[in-house]
Amino acid sequence: MDISRRDIFTVGGKLLILASVGATLKQITGAEPPSDAYRLADHWWGMIIDIDKCIGCGNCVRACSKENNVPEGFFRTWVERYQIEDQIKEVKQPRVESPNGAIDGFPPLAPIDGKSFYVPKLCNHCADSPCVQVCPVGATFVSPDGVVLVDQTYCLGCRYCVQACPYGCRYLHPETQTVDKCTLCYHRITKGLTTACCENCPTGARLLVDFKNPKDPVHEILRTNKVQVLKPYMATGAKVYYENLDGAVR
Amino acid sequence: MVVRRLFRDSAHLVRPALVLVACMALFLVVRSAIIPKAFGQYGHYRPGALDLVRQHPIAFAGQDTCVMCHDDQATVRAAGKHAHVACEACHGPLAQHADDPAAHVPKLPDVADLCRRCHEKDAAKPRNFPQVATAEHSSGMACNTCHQPHNPHL
Amino acid sequence: MIPGVDGFMYPNEVELQWSVLIVLYPYITGLVAGAFILASLERVFNVAAVRPTYRLALLTALAFLLVAPLPLQLHLGHPERSLEMYLTPHTSSAMAMFGFVYLWYLTVVLLLEIWLEYRTEIVGLAQSTRGLKRWIYRALTLGSYDVSPAARRMDEKVGYAVTVIGVPSAFLLHGYVGFIFGSVKANPWWSTPLMPVVFLFSAMVSGIAAVMVLYVVCMKLRKTAIDMRCLDTIARYLFYTFVIDFTLEMLDLIHRTYESDESFRSLDFMVHTRLLFSHVILQIFLGTLVPLFLLAANQLWRYTEGTRKAMYMTAGALTLVGIFAMRWNVVIGGQLFSKSFLGYTSYKMQLASREGLVAAVLLMILPFVIFFVLVKLLPPWQGGKAHEA
Numbered sequence: 001m002d003i004s005r006r007d008i009f010t011v012g013g014k015l016l017i018l019a020s021v022g023a024t025l026k027q028i029t030g031a032e033p034p035s036d037a038y039r040l041a042d043h044w045w046g047m048i049i050d051i052d053k054c055i056g057c058g059n060c061v062r063a064c065s066k067e068n069n070v071p072e073g074f075f076r077t078w079v080e081r082y083q084i085e086d087q088i089k090e091v092k093q094p095r096v097e098s099p100n101g102a103i104d105g106f107p108p109l110a111p112i113d114g115k116s117f118y119v120p121k122l123c124n125h126c127a128d129s130p131c132v133q134v135c136p137v138g139a140t141f142v143s144p145d146g147v148v149l150v151d152q153t154y155c156l157g158c159r160y161c162v163q164a165c166p167y168g169c170r171y172l173h174p175e176t177q178t179v180d181k182c183t184l185c186y187h188r189i190t191k192g193l194t195t196a197c198c199e200n201c202p203t204g205a206r207l208l209v210d211f212k213n214p215k216d217p218v219h220e221i222l223r224t225n226k227v228q229v230l231k232p233y234m235a236t237g238a239k240v241y242y243e244n245l246d247g248a249v250r
Numbered sequence: 251m252v253v254r255r256l257f258r259d260s261a262h263l264v265r266p267a268l269v270l271v272a273c274m275a276l277f278l279v280v281r282s283a284i285i286p287k288a289f290g291q292y293g294h295y296r297p298g299a300l301d302l303v304r305q306h307p308i309a310f311a312g313q314d315t316c317v318m319c320h321d322d323q324a325t326v327r328a329a330g331k332h333a334h335v336a337c338e339a340c341h342g343p344l345a346q347h348a349d350d351p352a353a354h355v356p357k358l359p360d361v362a363d364l365c366r367r368c369h370e371k372d373a374a375k376p377r378n379f380p381q382v383a384t385a386e387h388s389s390g391m392a393c394n395t396c397h398q399p400h401n402p403h404l
Numbered sequence: 405m406i407p408g409v410d411g412f413m414y415p416n417e418v419e420l421q422w423s424v425l426i427v428l429y430p431y432i433t434g435l436v437a438g439a440f441i442l443a444s445l446e447r448v449f450n451v452a453a454v455r456p457t458y459r460l461a462l463l464t465a466l467a468f469l470l471v472a473p474l475p476l477q478l479h480l481g482h483p484e485r486s487l488e489m490y491l492t493p494h495t496s497s498a499m500a501m502f503g504f505v506y507l508w509y510l511t512v513v514l515l516l517e518i519w520l521e522y523r524t525e526i527v528g529l530a531q532s533t534r535g536l537k538r539w540i541y542r543a544l545t546l547g548s549y550d551v552s553p554a555a556r557r558m559d560e561k562v563g564y565a566v567t568v569i570g571v572p573s574a575f576l577l578h579g580y581v582g583f584i585f586g587s588v589k590a591n592p593w594w595s596t597p598l599m600p601v602v603f604l605f606s607a608m609v610s611g612i613a614a615v616m617v618l619y620v621v622c623m624k625l626r627k628t629a630i631d632m633r634c635l636d637t638i639a640r641y642l643f644y645t646f647v648i649d650f651t652l653e654m655l656d657l658i659h660r661t662y663e664s665d666e667s668f669r670s671l672d673f674m675v676h677t678r679l680l681f682s683h684v685i686l687q688i689f690l691g692t693l694v695p696l697f698l699l700a701a702n703q704l705w706r707y708t709e710g711t712r713k714a715m716y717m718t719a720g721a722l723t724l725v726g727i728f729a730m731r732w733n734v735v736i737g738g739q740l741f742s743k744s745f746l747g748y749t750s751y752k753m754q755l756a757s758r759e760g761l762v763a764a765v766l767l768m769i770l771p772f773v774i775f776f777v778l779v780k781l782l783p784p785w786q787g788g789k790a791h792e793a
Binding site: 073074078080093094097098121130134135137138139154157158159162163164165166167168169170172176179234250 | 411412415417419421422476480481482485486488491493494496497498503584588589590591739742743744745746747
C-alpha cells in the first residue's frame with residue numbers, strides 16, 4: 001500500500017509519542033508506593049480554624065512560603081481581613097483586604113463602627129473536589145489519606161483545575177509551569193509533624209486534624225462547637241472547618 | 251450475485267477502515283508501553299506522586315525538636331504566656347540547625363520587628379489578645395529591655 | 405493596591421489563567437462545527453441551493469479543525485505532556501473527553517466525508533499529474549482506483565451515512581466545548597446548562613457566516629459569478645440560526661437578571677464596566693442586533709443584487725466579529741471577577757509571548773493558509789459545476 005494521508009498522521013503521531021516517551025520515562029521508573037511505617041489507610045486529614053483566635057500576624061503565610069518555597073506573589077495559604085460596617089441604612093458589602101496575602105501581616109486597623117476579624121484561608125482538601133474532577137490526565141487527585149495533591153511530573157499546566165476551584169487556592173508555578181497548591185505539608189504530616197502553618201500559629205487558631213484517629217481533639221471540637229465550611233453550597237466536601245465563621249465570608 | 255457485486259463496489263471502502271483500525275491498534279500498543287507503571291493503583295493517578303511530594307525537604311523542625319537540646323529556654327517559656335508560641339514562630343525555620351547545630355548557627359530575631367507583628371494594637375484582633383500601641387507603649391525602647399522574650403511577664 | 409485590581413481578589417486570582425488563545429479555541433471549533441452543519445444541509449436536508457458551497461464548507465471545516473487544538477497546545481505549561489490526555493484520560497474531565505470527540509470527528513467524520521466526496525478527482529489527478537503531486541494523489545487514493553459508477557453510488561450512500569453521523573458529531577464537538585465552561589460550578593458566569601446550547605448555536609451562526617463570506621471572497625478572487633440563489637439561501641439559514649442563538653442568549657440574560665442570585669451584583673457591575681465595550685457594544689449591538697436587522701430586512705423586502713451582497717457581507721463580517729466577542733466575553737469575562745464577588749481584575753494581553761497577541765494572530769491566519777493549500781490540492785469548484793451540469 002502507498003503512503004496515505006492517514007499514514008502521515010500516524011507518523012506525526014509516532015513522532016509525538018517518541019517525544020513524550022522522553023517526558024514520561026521518569027514516571028515509568030520511579031513509581032513506588034510509600035514504604036515506611038506511615039499507613040495511608042489510617043488517616044484522613046483536615047484542619048480546623050478558629051476565627052476568634054486569629055490575630056492576623058501572617059506567621060502562617062511566611063512559614064508556608066519558607067517551608068514550601070512558594071513563588072513570590074502566589075499563596076498556598078493567606079489571611080484576609082474583613083471589615084463589616086453596621087448595616088443601619090443600607091446593606092454594605094464587606095471590605096476585604098489581604099495585602100500580599102498578609103505575608104507581612106496587616107497595617108494596624110483603627111476601631112470601626114462594626115466588626116472586623118481575620119480569616120485564614122488555604123486549600124480545603126475537599127473530598128469531592130471539583131479540581132480533581134476536571135483534571136484531564138489524573139495529575140491532581142485526592143490521596144488515600146484525604147489530601148489533594150498535584151503530580152508535578154504529570155501536570156500539563158492546562159489550568160482547568162484553577163478555574164474549577166471555588167476558593168482560589170491554586171496557581172500556576174511560574175518556574176515549573178505546572179499547577180501548584182497547598183499539600184497540607186504532606187511531607188511533614190506523613191512523618192509525624194504538624195503543618196508549617198499550624199506549627200507557627202502562635203494562638204492555635206489553626207489545628208491539623210486526623211478524622212480517622214479516634215483520639216484526635218477534632219471529634220470533641222466538632223461535638224461541642226458550631227462549625228462551618230467555606231461556600232457550603234458548592235458541596236465540595238471541604239475538610240477545612242471553621243469555628244465562629246461569619247456569614248459574610250466568601 | 252448481488253452480494254458479490256456489493257462486495258466489489260465497496261472494496262475500496264475497506265482501505266480507510268483498515269487505516270483507522272491500524273492506527274487504533276498502534277495507539278493501544280504504544281499506550282500499554284508508555285503508560286506510567288502502577289497508574290491507577292489508588293485512584294486515577296500515578297502512585298509514585300505520593301512519594302514525590304513526601305520527598306520535599308523539611309524547613310521547620312518543630313518545637314519538640316528544639317526542646318530536646320534547649321531545655322533552658324524551654325523551661326523559661328513553659329512558665330510564661332509564650333508557652334504555646336513555637337520556637338520557630340519567632341526564630342524562623344531552623345531544621346538545618348537542629349540537624350547540625352555547629353554548622354548552622356542561627357541569627358537571633360530582630361526584636362524591633364518581631365513583637366510588633368503579633369502585639370500591635372489592631373481592631374480586627376480578638377479582644378482578649380494582649381495588644382499594645384507599640385510606639386507609645388515602649389517609647390522607642392526595644393521590647394526586651396523590659397520583657398524577656400521567652401517569658402514576657404514582668 | 406495592585407495595579408488593575410478593584411476591590412478584593414483572592415491573591416491567586418489576580419493573574420488570568422486562560423488567555424486569548426483559549427478565546428480562539430472555542431471560536432475556531434465553532435467555525436468547524438458551523439461550517440460542517442452548513443455542508444450537511446445539502447446532503448441530509450436536501451437543500452440543493454447551497455450545493456456550490458458544499459465542498460467549500462467541508463474544506464473550511466477541515467482547515468479550521470486542523471488548527472483547533474493548536475491554541476490549546478500552545479497554552480499548556482507542558483505541551484510535550486499533552487499525549488497523557490490520550491494515555492490516561494480522566495473520564496470525569498470534560499477536557500479529556502474532548503480529545504476523543506475531536507479525533508472521532510476528524511477521522512471518522514470529516515476526513516472520511518472529504519475522501520468519499522473527492523474520490524473521482526483524486527483518482528483522475530493521480531493519473532494525470534506528474535512528479536510529487538502525483539505521489540500525493542496516489543497516496544490519497546489509498547490504493548484504490550475503482551471509480552466505476554457502481555462504486556461511486558456506494559460512496560454516495562456511505563457518504564450520506566457519514567453525514568448523518570456527522571451532524572450529531574458536530575453538535576457533540578461544539579456542545580462539548582460549551583460543556584467545558586458550563587460545567588464549572590465555581591464560576592457563575594460560566595455555570596449554566598444553557599452554555600452548551602448557546603455555544604452550539606453561536607457556532608452554527610459563526611460557521612455559516614464564515615462560509616458565506618469565504619464563498620463570496622473566493623468567487624471574487626476567481627472572478628466567477630456568485631450564485632445568488634445559493635447566497636440568499638445561506639443568508640436565510642444564517643438568519644434562522646441567529647434568531648435561535650439570540651433568543652437563547654437573551655433567555656440566559658433575562659434568567660440571570662430575574663433570579664439575581666449572589667453573583668448577580670458582581671457580574672452586572674462587570675458587564676457595565678470592564679465588559680461594556682466587548683459585551684454590550686461589540687457582542688450584543690454590533691455583532692448581533694445589526695446583522696440580525698440586515699438579515700431580517702432581506703426576509704421582508706427585496707433588494708437589488710448588489711445591495712444584497714453588500715448587506716450579506718456586512719452582516720457576515722459583523723457576525724464573525726460578534727461571535728469572537730462572545731467567546732472573549734465568556735473566556736476572559738469569566739476570569740475578571742473574583743469568586744469572592746468582591747472585586748475585579750483586568751486582563752493584560754501580552755504581545756510577543758507564547759500566549760500573546762502575535763501568537764493569536766498567527767493562529768488565526770494559519771487556517772486560511774491551510775485552506776489555500778487544501779483548495780489547491782482538492783479544488784472545490786469542479787465538483788459544484790459537475791453537479792450542476
